[in-house]
Ligand SMILES: Nc1ncnc2c1ncn2[C@@H]1O[C@H](COP(=O)(O)OP(=O)(O)OP(=O)(O)O)[C@@H](O)[C@H]1O
């Protein structure tokens with residue numbers, strides 16, 4: 001129904017325990033309806049991502065795979081953005097396996113302490129792959 | 131042609147199926163329909179006492195199915211409405227005494243002579259539920275505005291859809307408008323948002339329901355009862371009348387009614 005009316009009637013403002021009841025129900029029913037508990041749904045998402053990543057580079061941070069309800073139908077809606085294609089880049093085995101090397105384009109976040117050159121690591125890291 | 135078979139079910143127990151069946155039966159009969167109500171809750175017979183017919187029972191549903199009596203002999207005529215009949219459940223047997231095919235056969239015998247056949251389903255999703263739903267042309271799912279009752283209603287709706295009986299229509303029973311207003315109880319809009327099925331009625335929590343079942347005179351015979359009014363409205367909707375479902379007591383009741391008219395006018 002029209003969001004305008006909903007707002008005019010003050011029904012969108014969460015209040016009391018009923019909004020909590022509604023939220024919890026919506027969560028529980030998503031899984032009831034497809035008979036898939038949350039951990040398994042998570043495992044399925046990871047597997048889907050793994051398959052897709054075999055063929056194209058996925059921008060992990062922006063991936064959004066979620067179960068949605070349309071009336072009484074459940075659907076899996078996936079938004080899986082690819083990474084921008086870079087010049088002369090050939091994915092290599094070791095890179096896919098994700099062995100981080102010094103100057104690799106995906107350094108582990110923990111030992112990232114090179115002062116002064118924060119930010120645009122893109123062009124640099126790509127260059128010294130070869 | 132013939133009767134429309136309407137099954138009243140819920141998933142969760144104690145949400146008001148029997149109360150609803152008795153009241154719709156009486157309300158429909160009072161408006162001139164020929165009605166049979168069938169208690170399919172075998173082993174937990176209840177519809178007879180809620181309707182005040184318990185001391186007239188000789189034969190029951192299982193007697194009919196097992197051929198110990200004629201169908202007519204198990205049909206108890208209501209005191210006040212001569213065109214309202216009850217077929218009681220057996221009290222000493224269990225649900226396996228009846229099969230879905232038996233229920234279809236039974237209702238097929240009744241269809242030509244009646245306008246409505248109402249079936250009071252037991253709680254749960256087992257044999258008794260399947261018996262009650264098998265002959266249904268229409269299914270009413272009763273629920274309360276509580277997490278567990280709504281969850282069970284969703285499960286039932288899923289089962290109905292899987293058997294091509296769905297999705298059914300929803301009756302939201304025992305709504306306390308003051309709690310809804312304070313945001314401490316799910317509203318009718320919340321519940322229909324979640325379940326995504328059509329709402330055929332909202333029945334308020336009403337203190338006159340229990341005295342009514344104490345005396346075996348369904349509350350819809352009480353002109354002053356709000357629950358009684360709600361059941362009469364549902365009966366009218368079953369007869370095909372177009373009465374909008376509006377929670378009169380919710381916040382901005384008046385404004386909302388206008389909005390509802392406006393909105394339903396667009397998608398009608
Ligand atoms: N709108 C109402 N207001 C107040 N009390 C109600 C209302 N509806 C039902 N009740 C009460 O709730 C109790 C359960 O109702 P009822 O027996 O109809 O439920 P049921 O779904 O048939 O239960 P079961 O699953 O055991 O068959 C009864 O005591 C009844 O009087």
Ligand SMILES: [Mg+2]
Pocket residue numbers: 147148149171176250251
């Ligand atoms: Mg009952």
